[in-house]
Amino acid sequence: IEVSPLCDRESGKQAVPKGQIGFINFVIRPFYLPIAELIPEAKEAVQELDKNLAFWRDMDGQQASYDALFDPPRPPTRDAW
Numbered sequence: 001i002e003v004s005p006l007c008d009r010e011s012g013k014q015a016v017p018k019g020q021i022g023f024i025n026f027v028i029r030p031f032y033l034p035i036a037e038l039i040p041e042a043k044e045a046v047q048e049l050d051k052n053l054a055f056w057r058d059m060d061g062q063q064a065s066y067d068a069l070f071d072p073p074r075p076p077t078r079d080a081w
Helices: 009-038 040-061 066-070
Strands: none
Touching: 009 040, 009 066
16 A cells, blocks of 8 residues: 555655645634634634744745754764863
């Protein structure tokens, strides 16, 4: 059985920002926007969602790699001094 595109870890590493953008736009935003209209306190969640979406768009524009996103450089250890 072939692995579906959204479940393929190797190809998915190449498209993390695009996947996050799609998930936000097609799953999360349609869920939260009506809630925020009914419950004013939920507007804060939508504002944070917009910040998150801007972050992922920025990462997509930079073509950020999986390693750059999830394996940031570590500070030098004592042995490196």
